[in-house]
Amino acid sequence: MLAGANPTDIPAAAAAIAAATWTSLHLLEPSRSRRSIPAMVRLALLFLYQSVVAGVDVARRALDPRLPLRPGFVFYPTGLSRGMQRNVFTTLTSLLPGTVPTGEESGQLVYHCLDVEQPVVAELAAEEAALVRALYND
Structure with a gap:
């Protein structure tokens, strides 16, 4: 799409x-879990809400020098198993402004955040x- 669309590219794309x-x-292994459409909609709405709220907060902190930044790391003890489940979770949470998953230590996920005094762990638990x-x- 960035280079322009050409109908002759359709066979290669297909x-x-x-x-x-x-x-x-x-x-991929077949999954026996059932997807819940209402729960997926709630997850999408929660993600959208948190993205807007966190984005406004990050912008306010970046533009107003009176608002404190207390950057640091928090540890989140996830209940998700290693592999795909954790990868999906860290991918989802990496899209939220103000926090970035940076790795794992002692079985816990490590997040860098702009303000360690915010309820980051509680928000991550709600996302999970x-x-x-x-x-x-x-």
């Missing part, structure tokens, strides 16, 4: 989509619970 779909279906309800209900 082949790439088919190959990616086939690879995904054959390499919403994600589990939306994607990993068995």
